[in-house]
Amino acid sequence: MKRFLIERDIPKVGSLEREQLREAAKTSNGALRQLGPDIQWVESFVAADKTFCVYLAKDEEIIRRHAEISGFPATKITEIRKTIDPTTERG
16 A cells, blocks of 8 residues: 545534544544455644544545545645665664
8 A cells, every 4th residue: 555645624624523523534534444454554743723633545546535424634645665764864
């Protein structure tokens, strides 16, 4: 599967309470169960008015279907081609 970064514009998402975030995760997980093994949520980063989500998926189309089912917008979808981190310099 390919790795994607999904940017979601969600006004005031950064001010949601823990229980509201728990419900959002439940909604997302329900959509993932409907879509089957071709998509997996890895993690999300919550900012003031956006979330940045990392997913493994067979293609962009299944990510768009997840957005439709869950109700969470997929404002921008970017395929992650490679990753680097502080240890990359070591070869």
